[in-house]
Amino acid sequence: MSFAVNEELLQGPDSRPEAQLPEGVFEAGQEIPPDRVLLFEVNGRQYTGPKKVDHRIVFRYLRAVRRDEDSSVAMANLLGDALGDAVLDALATEELSDEEFRQVMRVVEKHMMGSMEATLGNSSNGRRK
Numbered sequence: 001m002s003f004a005v006n007e008e009l010l011q012g013p014d015s016r017p018e019a020q021l022p023e024g025v026f027e028a029g030q031e032i033p034p035d036r037v038l039l040f041e042v043n044g045r046q047y048t049g050p051k052k053v054d055h056r057i058v059f060r061y062l063r064a065v066r067r068d069e070d071s072s073v074a075m076a077n078l079l080g081d082a083l084g085d086a087v088l089d090a091l092a093t094e095e096l097s098d099e100e101f102r103q104v105m106r107v108v109e110k111h112m113m114g115s116m117e118a119t120l121g122n123s124s125n126g127r128r129k
Contacts, residue, residue: 022086024048039107042094049082049108053115057081061112075105082112 026032028044036048060081064074080088096104 021045022084022090024084024087025090037111039111040104042091042096042100042104045090045094047083047087047091047104049111053082053112055116058112058116075109078112079105079108082108 021027024036024047026046026048028041028046030046032038032046032048035051037051038046039049040047057078061074061078064077065071068074083091091104
């Protein structure tokens with residue numbers, strides 16, 4: 001006869017490994033992978049986005065802005081597509097001031113749209129490079 005138990009379940013709360021941060025979130029000072037870019041840091045956590053933005057994300061954002069006069073729906077979709085639900089869940093636990101919240105939203109939008117501008121060769125003032 002063979003018998004085994006899950007030893008991890010028998011361990012006390014202090015002996016369990018710390019919860020893993022979601023993909024795209026790193027502890028301050030931790031090396032960020034080369035395919036990611038630091039977007040912002042909150043309470044010792046570095047929130048990152050993909051260095052190369054999938055153009056489909058930008059098209060979905062532009063379509064949502066075009067369809068909806070209130071850009072908050074488009075921005076919510078952009079954040080979800082760009083950062084992922086696990087990162088949004090982690091970010092939802094952070095206490096941000098109104099100004100910090102605005103800056104987070106702005107930097108994500110700028111990163112996503114900057115990717116499109118880089119691909120098209122547009123400068124920030126709309127002229128070709």
